[in-house]
Amino acid sequence: MSNRRMICPKCGAEMNQHATKIDYDVDDPALIDPVFGGAIKEVHTCPKCGRTELRAAE
Numbered sequence: 001m002s003n004r005r006m007i008c009p010k011c012g013a014e015m016n017q018h019a020t021k022i023d024y025d026v027d028d029p030a031l032i033d034p035v036f037g038g039a040i041k042e043v044h045t046c047p048k049c050g051r052t053e054l055r056a057a058e
């Protein structure tokens with residue numbers, strides 16, 4: 001799990017990662033994890049404005 005913070009593109013606050021999910025709707029085979037069969041994404045939410053962003057996990 002990454003400790004890098006994501007900055008909210010809407011209000012600039014530091015977002016909190018609160019989940020990791022598998023995205024099976026990915027077209028790029030380079031992003032697909034062969035173990036999980038999908039792309040691993042980090043789910044980040046903004047504590048200020050509530051925006052949710054997905055980012056590819058590292």
Ligand SMILES: [Zn+2]
Pocket residue numbers: 008009010011012013046047048049050051
């Ligand atoms: Zn925000």
